[in-house]
Amino acid sequence: MTTLRQPRVALGWMVFLLIAVAGLFYVKWFPYYNRAFVAASQHSIGKSILMGASATAPEPSWQAALDYAMAYGKAIWQAMVLGLLLGSAVQALIPPRWVARALGEHNFGSVVNGGLMSLPGMMCTCCAAPVVAGLRARQAAPGAAIAFWLGNTVLNPAALVFMGFVLGWQWTGLRLVLGMLMVFGLGYAVNRMVTPAQAAASREALSKLVQEDDPGTAFSRWLKILGRMTLRLVPEYIVLVLLLGAARAWLFPHIGPDIGNAALWIIAFAVAGTLFVIPTAGEVPIIQAMLSLGMATGPAGALLMTLPPVSVPSLVMLGRSFPPKVLAFVAASVVAFGVIGGVVAGWLF
Template sequence: MSAPNAQLPQSPRSPQPVQAPPGYGWAIFVLLAVAGLFYVKWFPYYHRAFTAESTHSIGKSILMGSAASAPAPSLNAALDYALAYGRAIWQAMVLGLLLGSGIQALLPVQWVARVLGQRGFGSVAAGGLLSVPGMMCTCCAAPVVAGLRARNASTGGAIAFWLGNSVLNPATLVFMGFVLGWQWSALRLVLGVLLVFGLGWLANRLVTPQEASAADDRLALLARQQAEGGNVFVRWARIFTRMAVRLVPEYIVLVLLLGAARAWLFPHIGPDVTSSIGWIVAFAVAGMLFVIPTAGEVPIIQAMLALGMGVGPAGALLMTLPPVSVPSLAMLAGSFSPRVLALVAGVVVLFGIVSGLAALALGLGAA
């Protein structure tokens, strides 16, 4: 497993003990997770599903609205997209930071390692299953993944949790069925399961003996450090602040840049964007790089199909828009090695190409 801070301290002095979570740490964390997800995700999405059923729409494309092309690169284009995206995700981002820091302040080190720290398929399965109720976009899930990695979650388990939040999102599958057609949901579910659990398994298989040894040493050190002392809420606030200061500024900058670059990543949309392999590959790469809120791919694909774009590029976006983006990859650069992040990005693009070809072969179209 590759993780930051895996090196043992070089100082001969004993490490200062950090606070062990009190007995009520579990209760606080579970209450936060359930209440936060209910308020930010479950309750709004429940009502949104009825809207999707009755109107066959969940809103306009955040990428370019009803226009045939994104606005030209400019400061206004950057600000407009960042504001629209920020309004859609800010609550989930705050919740992600609270959960990511809460994992480190409230939960025992041994629990994360026991459930998600093994290097077999079990941790991958656990990570994927735990991601399903989260339903977060890739960037909002990133702070939680960072918290899991800081507490020695395996590479594969953390990746399965990260990608599963968006790719296996049950609300998005429901929206997709009502808006695009249930065949799109079925394609997403089949390929999503293969992506989440297959990539997690592969990532764990690629852990080197040196990385595994360093992870074991880090777990032993964290267990020794977990002694009584300090105030759990002060520690939680400190970790939250540190994560926010480290992750949020770069995130905002990258969202602004991508908002300005929409016209370069997604040129004019229309019948000239065919289902050729060139367009499928191009849209698979663009979708992997771009950032969207949860379920944002549904109105984007709907709008593009309505403008006459081929189903091949639309199928590529189905699998590449949600799971990763430039901001989420940057946010987790301190939690995974460059080799692992390159693997994730490359496999997501590959699945996008497969999805585009499958959509074409199955004759999918707008609902």
């Protein structure tokens, strides 16, 4: 039995790694490598997906919703497909003991592992959500999964490089310092929220997963899980992106010199940035456009820390993977980091 099991496990790992490496190279690594040279030479990576060349977001309408959904979908659809493939493959092709060994402990070590494992992914919050859901289904500790989720966006190496060339390296420094505190600090705090009863239930669930795991049925289970994840996550995701696309004018009604470093503006932009959804590194041209229109650095700093890590769609997508109080805590904490980022940016920049 063992002699048959080992080749099947090895085959599962090989398929998973092939999808991860080939997919990330095609969708993320190679395009971002080329875009880094564009950012260095032109000090721009494109127009703001929020406003385009306009000074305001379009009026709320179905056309505005469709326009944003189309632009956003064009930017992220390949990464979303990859996220669904990896999120389902984690559950079917990787033995549960391996996930538990790297990310299953409710301590700071698993949080560090989750944050470090996120760095090659460089996915937006919604595209990373299926992978996070897959890790949680394999009983990864909640703090480790949160660190993986937030690290994909906040510590994205490509976004940090783009930021330096386009906005200035002081913005990269601000994002890196606060981003590390966000990723590892919130991950640790979430793990501390786990009660002894919840930890015992997680160990029991892991034990059942290990007993039920059969490498011989891995590929058929993968297809079933992929189908279920797609049918559950994609429709609600599309609806929420459409609604946020239509609501752009309410979240960002006006951009100009009258938006200063007052606390009210910083808090308002921190909340709006937490709710809204953007593609990977989309915050860079958004902030560049807003600064060029005369907006103060404080609200820009708030958006720097809140636009990438979470959004309404990604929070809803992970509604079954974390308790509501954990997601509420993470969302509120992201707003708080946005306020801190805004205050620091307004003071220093």
